[in-house]
Amino acid sequence: xxxxxxxxxxxxxxxxxxxxxxxxxxxxxxxxxxxxxxxxxxxxxxxxxxxxxxxxxxxxxxxxxxxxxxxxxxxxxxxxxxxxxxxxxxxxxxxxxxxxxxxxxxxxxxxxxxxxxxxxxxxxxxxxxxxxxxxxxxxxxxxxxxxxxxxxxxxxxxxxxxxxxxxxxxxxxxxxxxxxxxxxxxxxxxxxxxxxxxx
Amino acid sequence: xxxxxxxxxxxxxxxxxxxxxxxxxxxxxxxxxxxxxxxxxxxxxxxxxxxxxxxxxxxxxxxxxxxxxxxxxxxxxxxxxxxxxxxxxxxxxxxxxxxxxxxxxxxxxxxxxxxxxxxxxxxxxxxxxxxxxxxxxxxxxxxxxxxxxxxxxxxxxxxxxxxxxxxxxxxxxxxxxxxxxxxxxxxxxxxxxxxxxxx
Numbered sequence: 001x002x003x004x005x006x007x008x009x010x011x012x013x014x015x016x017x018x019x020x021x022x023x024x025x026x027x028x029x030x031x032x033x034x035x036x037x038x039x040x041x042x043x044x045x046x047x048x049x050x051x052x053x054x055x056x057x058x059x060x061x062x063x064x065x066x067x068x069x070x071x072x073x074x075x076x077x078x079x080x081x082x083x084x085x086x087x088x089x090x091x092x093x094x095x096x097x098x099x100x101x102x103x104x105x106x107x108x109x110x111x112x113x114x115x116x117x118x119x120x121x122x123x124x125x126x127x128x129x130x131x132x133x134x135x136x137x138x139x140x141x142x143x144x145x146x147x148x149x150x151x152x153x154x155x156x157x158x159x160x161x162x163x164x165x166x167x168x169x170x171x172x173x174x175x176x177x178x179x180x181x182x183x184x185x186x187x188x189x190x191x192x193x194x195x196x197x198x199x
Numbered sequence: 200x201x202x203x204x205x206x207x208x209x210x211x212x213x214x215x216x217x218x219x220x221x222x223x224x225x226x227x228x229x230x231x232x233x234x235x236x237x238x239x240x241x242x243x244x245x246x247x248x249x250x251x252x253x254x255x256x257x258x259x260x261x262x263x264x265x266x267x268x269x270x271x272x273x274x275x276x277x278x279x280x281x282x283x284x285x286x287x288x289x290x291x292x293x294x295x296x297x298x299x300x301x302x303x304x305x306x307x308x309x310x311x312x313x314x315x316x317x318x319x320x321x322x323x324x325x326x327x328x329x330x331x332x333x334x335x336x337x338x339x340x341x342x343x344x345x346x347x348x349x350x351x352x353x354x355x356x357x358x359x360x361x362x363x364x365x366x367x368x369x370x371x372x373x374x375x376x377x378x379x380x381x382x383x384x385x386x387x388x389x390x391x392x393x394x395x396x397x398x
Contacts, residue, residue: 116378119367119373121368168318168320168373168375169320171375172378172379173378173379174370174373174374176371179395180395184390188387188390195379195380
C-alpha cells in the first residue's frame, strides 16, 4: 500500500476543513489544520493569531526575500513563518499518511511524497451561510469577507509557490461542496484515496 | 427524480468522451458528442469537418457579431455554426436527461436546465499517450498539438460564452482522469448524478 498524503486546499467557507476531518476519521488518519498554526507559534514565539494573519495575507517584503534567498535575519516575519511552516509540514509528512488542510501543503510536499491533492470550493450563497451561521465570522457585509479572504489566500499561495490557487492543473480533483454535498465530497475523496493506495 | 443533464467539458486527450459514454451507458441515457457536429452539418449544409474546425478555433469576426447581435446574414460561418449548435443542444435537452460532451453545452443550458457540470483533464504525458496510441491524431510534435488544441478550445469557449474554460467556478466537479483513472472518474460522476437526482 502506498503511503499517500491527502492535501486539501479550499476557499473560505467551503467546508474544506470539515471534509478533511471526515476523511481522516474514516481512514483512521490524523488531520492537521490549526495545529500547524499553533506549532509555528510555539516554535517562532509569535502569537497564534499573528501567525494565522501572516500565513494568508499579502506578503510585501517577503516576496523579495523569498526570491533572493537572503539570510534568515533579513527575512520578514511572514517569510520566517513560511519557512517554519514548510519545516513543520515536512515533519508531519515524514510521520506517514495523514490529511493536511490548507497551509500550501500540496506545494510544499509535491516533489517528495505521493499526494492526493484536492481542492474544495462552494458557491457564494452557501459560503456566506456557512461563515455566518457555522463559523460566526461574518461581518455586516459577508460578500466582502469572501472576496477579501479569497484574495488574501490566493495572493499568499501565489507569492510563496509558483502555482495558481484553484487552477485545476495542480490538483487531482476539484469538488464543489455546495453542488455535491459535504458528506459526498468526503466519500469521493475517501474512495479515490482507497483506490490510489491499493494500486 | 430531477431531470438532470450531465455536461462534460474536457481538455484534448483527457478521455472526457470515453467517460461520458461510460456514464451514459451505466445510466441508460443517450450520450451526445459528434452527432451534434453531424446534425449541424446536416442543417447548415456545411461539411462536417468544416463544422468541427469552426466550433473550436478562434472566432474573428464572429466575436463582434455575437456581441452586437447583427442579423443572421451578416454573421460569419462560425457564428452561424454557434447559433445552430445552441439550437440543436436545446432540442436535445428538451428530450430529457442525457450526457452531452463538449460543445459548450454547460453554458448553453445553464439557465434552463438542472445540470451536473463536469470538467475532465489529465496530465500531458497521459494525453500525449492517448492522442498518439488511441486517437492516432498526434503529429511529430504531440506537445505542440496539445497546446494548439487547448488554446483553440479555450478561445472558442471564452469568445462565445462569458466564462473561462476550466475555471472551477463554472463546474460542479473537475476530475483528473490521469490521477483518478478513467473508470473511476465515470464512477464518481455516476454516483454524484444518482445522489443529485435522488434529492
